[in-house]
Amino acid sequence: xxxxxxxxxxxxxxxxxxxxxxxxxxxxxxxxxxxxxxxxxxxxxxxxxxxxxxxxxxxxxxxxxxxxxxxxxxxxxxxxxxxxxxxxxxxxxxxxxxxxxxxxxxxxxxxxxxxxxxxxxxxxxxxxxxxxxxxxxxxxxxxxxxxxxxxxxxxxxxxxxxxxxxxxxxxxxxxxxxxxxxxxxxxxxxxxxxxxxxxxxxxxxxxxxxxxxxxxxxxxxxxxxxxxx
Numbered sequence: 001x002x003x004x005x006x007x008x009x010x011x012x013x014x015x016x017x018x019x020x021x022x023x024x025x026x027x028x029x030x031x032x033x034x035x036x037x038x039x040x041x042x043x044x045x046x047x048x049x050x051x052x053x054x055x056x057x058x059x060x061x062x063x064x065x066x067x068x069x070x071x072x073x074x075x076x077x078x079x080x081x082x083x084x085x086x087x088x089x090x091x092x093x094x095x096x097x098x099x100x101x102x103x104x105x106x107x108x109x110x111x112x113x114x115x116x117x118x119x120x121x122x123x124x125x126x127x128x129x130x131x132x133x134x135x136x137x138x139x140x141x142x143x144x145x146x147x148x149x150x151x152x153x154x155x156x157x158x159x160x161x162x163x164x165x166x167x168x169x170x171x172x173x174x175x176x177x178x179x180x181x182x183x184x185x186x187x188x189x190x191x192x193x194x195x196x197x198x199x200x201x202x203x204x205x206x207x208x209x210x211x212x213x214x215x216x217x218x219x220x221x222x223x224x225x226x227x228x229x
Contacts, residue, residue, distance in 0.1 A: 027052075028116040031067070034106045035085065042093035043079065044102060046086045052115065055122055056081060060114035062088060065100055067109050072099040 032048035056062075058078050065073040074096035076088035090096050100108065 027119050028111045028113055030110050030112075030115070032086065032108060032110060034102065034104055034108065037102055037104060039093060039097070039102075042090045044076070044088045044090055046088060046108070046110075047084055048086055048110075049084065052119055052122075055118035056086065056112065056115055057118065060112055060118075062086075062110050062112045062114075064088075064108045064110045067107060074100050 030048060030050050030052075032046040034044060035047045036045040038044075056078060058080060060078045061075060062078060063073050063075040065071075074090060076090040078086055079089045080087040090102075093102075096102070
């Protein structure tokens, strides 16, 4: 019992996370190097470089320790971040400084349960996005097939109407040819009819019969002196 109390005295629970949560959750572990320290404000800037860095957010809780000394751990909160740096606020900085080597250039190991949770949410989101992506890919393929089918349909319509147009042109020319034959035949008939009419009129004139044999002689201006002879 005394040993347990002494353990609490030398290693306050306020500073540490359970060791099992660090060793078993590999996704929450990452490393970084201290680039600047502000002891008065309890701020530490860490240079990091790992793929899941995007899943660390402001106010996320982070524990850290020297790489070779896993039993001595401190914790802090993310105050800000850039593409390569994390700004940590370390509560009780002075006490934590006795446990972890907080100097510029020091290489530390970090753990964040919030990082694990955020990655889990990211995986769930990626699962949803993959399903949406698959649905959209199928839609794109379907629309592409419809587009290709449209082009094929246009070609088919053009081919069909091209054939119909050729057929119509042939019928049109045939009808015009028939009309031309009718016109020539009608002109021929008309010419023959005119010739026959002239022949008949000539014969009628040739064989014309007058009603009187005597003709009226109008040798005088006085109509009373007209007479037939």
